[in-house]
Amino acid sequence: MDNTLRSMKALAAGAGSMKPTIGRLLMDDGKLTAADVDRILLLQKQKPMRFGEAALLLGVVKDADVQHALARQFDYCFLRPGAGGLAPELATVYRPFSRETERMRSLRARLARTWFAGGRAELAASAVNQGDGVSLLVANLAVCFAQQGARTLLVDANLRRPRQHAxxxxxxxxxxxxxxxxxxxxxxxxELDIVPSLSVLCAGTPPPNPQELLGRPAFDALRARLRPRYDVILYDTPPVSLTDDAFAVAGRAGAVLVVARQHRTSVSDMRALSAHLHAGGIEIAGAVLNDF
Incomplete structure (x- = not known):
């Protein structure tokens, strides 16, 4: 019996389930050789420890390799940096154990407990000024909901300067x-194969009349068709300093997630935005201090 077959049989014997073992996944990825597996299994016999811990102790793999294999084992979708062609700022896709992604998980949990509780499905996101990072934040948040298994739709309702397609x-x-x-x-x-459970409706053809389009009954008809299909629908909207488009979308969604840029958005601007929203009867589902 050659070394590769012996090592793979040893891995299969220790699996104990239908899921591939960490060792099998690392071998499939080309991160381990049969000789590496033999060394790891020997170390595990000498010192009780997990396979990944032993592999790291021997220096035959990197921590990122183990984390990627673990994610696949637990059906947690994320990509290695550079793969997939997505924007590198999508921390929830490329850096799932980063501080930025943990913040997104916390935001997801708060919104799930508050706004999305009780059958609500739609939420708009907007900011005061251009460049406050709404598009990236809502994209990361959409990925985060999809990673939890929620059927998620991200709608690029910024018909003036759309970014979700990029x-x-x-x-x-x-x-x-x-x-x-x-x-x-x-x-x-x-539908994004690369992020299961996530779908994107891009802005589409740049129109000469975005505010009029967003105010049409056709928007309500479209929303009525979408709501039964998705658990979460997030709308990316333009900053309120440029246009009232965000109010047209948030008024239909029922609430808005307000995004402020760290070291950029002023407290007075946030207060003015809050007053404007309340005057229009639009609820604020939350506020986020963004540093993306």
Whole structure:
């Protein structure tokens, strides 16, 4: 029996379940040789420890390799840096154990307990100024909900300066603007194989009349078709200093997540935005201090 077959049989014998073992996954990824596995198994006999811990102690793999294998074992989707062609700022995809991703998980948990409790599904996100990082934050939040298994739809309702198509490296021909103009339907939604449970509706063709489009009854009709299909629907909207588009979207969604940029957004601007939203009857589901 050759070394590879012997090592793989040893891994299979210790699996104890239908899920591939860490060792098998690392071998499949080309991170371990059969000789490496033999050394790791020998060390495990000498010192009680997990396979990944033994591999790290021997220096035959990197911590990122073990974390990636663990994620696959537990059906937790994330990618190695550079893979997939997505924006590198998507921490929830590329850096799942980072401080930024932990903050997204905390935000997801708070919203799940508050706003999304009781059957609500829609939430808009906006900020005071251009460059406050709404698009990246809501993209990371959408990934975070999808990683939890929620059927999640991210809608790029920023019809003036859309970014979601670039963040997720999408080449969708049609999007929200086309759907609202009657030029496309829900077939414009892109399901992301790379992030299971996440779908994206890009902004689509740049329209000359974004605020009028967002105010049409067609928007309500589209939302009525989407709500039964998704557990969470997040809308990326333009900053309120440029346009009232965000109010048109948030008014329909029922609430807005306000994003402030660290060391940039002033307290007076946030107070003015809060007053404006309350005057329009729009609830604030939460506020986030963003440093993406």
């Amino acid at each position: 963040i997720f490296n999408l080449r969708a021909r049609h999007g929200l603007a086309d759907a609202l103009a009657g030029r496309a339907g829900t077939e414009a939604i892109v």
